[in-house]
Amino acid sequence: MPTLEKPKKRDMLKIDDIHVYRGRTYVLQGVSLEVGRREIVALIGANGAGKTTLLRTISGLLRPKKGKILFQPDSQSQEIDISGASPEQIVQLGISHCPEGRGIFSRLSVLENLMIGAYLRKNRNEILDDYNSICRVFPILKEREDQAAGSLSGGEQEMLAIGRALMSRPELLILDEPSLGLGPIVVESLFQVLSEINSRGVTILLVEQNAIMALDLAHRAYVLETGRVVLYGTSGELAGNEDVQKAYLGGIV
Ligand SMILES: Nc1ncnc2c1ncn2[C@@H]1O[C@H](COP(=O)(O)OP(=O)(O)OP(=O)(O)O)[C@@H](O)[C@H]1O
Numbered sequence: 607m608p609t610l611e612k613p614k615k616r617d618m619l620k621i622d623d624i625h626v627y628r629g630r631t632y633v634l635q636g637v638s639l640e641v642g643r644r645e646i647v648a649l650i651g652a653n654g655a656g657k658t659t660l661l662r663t664i665s666g667l668l669r670p671k672k673g674k675i676l677f678q679p680d681s682q683s684q685e686i687d688i689s690g691a692s693p694e695q696i697v698q699l700g701i702s703h704c705p706e707g708r709g710i711f712s713r714l715s716v717l718e719n720l721m722i723g724a725y726l727r728k729n730r731n732e733i734l735d736d737y738n739s740i741c742r743v744f745p746i747l748k749e750r751e752d753q754a755a756g757s758l759s760g761g762e763q764e765m766l767a768i769g770r771a772l773m774s775r776p777e778l779l780i781l782d783e784p785s786l787g788l789g790p791i792v793v794e795s796l797f798q799v800l801s802e803i804n805s806r807g808v809t810i811l812l813v814e815q816n817a818i819m820a821l822d823l824a825h826r827a828y829v830l831e832t833g834r835v836v837l838y839g840t841s842g843e844l845a846g847n848e849d850v851q852k853a854y855l856g857g858i859v
């Protein structure tokens with residue numbers, strides 16, 4: 607008998623059982639996860655769990671040995687398997703990666719760094735529109751646009767890295783430890799900006815060691831341990847989970 611299931615909300619990203627090696631190290635040992643449209647999903651896990659490896663695989667910098675990465679931008683009626691696509695193709699489809707350590711070009715100006723984020727785009731007016739709206743979100747970048755990026759503070763450099771990632775006009779923004787090395791007040795304001803970016807329609811996949819902040823911001827979260835997803839659920843469910851509290855929330859909450 608046919609079942610009358612409600613059509614499920616279309617996921618934006620579906621990772622299906624990916625296995626990834628780095629050199630001879632078997633890092634991702636069958637990881638599956640989903641990110642819904644307009645969702646903020648956090649990925650938490652200890653050092654070396656494979657979080658960066660997962661993000662680098664999504665953005666085409668690493669290839670899975672096995673498994674699929676299905677991405678469906680708003681403009682497409684079908685999912686596209688991007689597991690064999692190049693990083694440039696993936697950016698053009700609508701995924702932008704704000705890397706661990708930020709990857710800022712310190713001798714280039716703030717403006718030049720931002721424009722690197724738009725290098726695959728051609729429409730000058732749209733690029734300028736996006737530049738102006740990023741400067742509204744991060745006014746400090748406008749103030750410092752001619753300054754060498756290396757002279758910015760850590761928090762400002764993180765804003766620059768996020769701004770640069772937004773210059774490709776992504777539908778999905780993936781961020782690798784944006785809070786690393788930043789003080790609590792700066793982190794607080796960065797996370798507010800991420801929430802604002804999301805409310806403007808950008809889906810976010812966020813890797814964070816700061817699990818308290820990440821669970822506060824995200825709708826759902828996954829816990830990765832030694833290359834496997836060991837737990838997932840809504841942020842509230844994970845924040846209330848005893849194992850998560852012990853391992854990632856310092857036993858409090
Ligand atoms: N270039 C590489 N060659 C070989 N092994 C690597 C390489 N990069 C990372 N690894 C190994 O892959 C595993 C996962 O690393 P990954 O950087 O993805 O972890 P992570 O969860 O992002 O950790 P962290 O929280 O420290 O950023 C680790 O055991 C690491 O030593």
Ligand SMILES: [Mg+2]
Binds near residue numbers: 657659706782
């Ligand atoms: Mg990492």
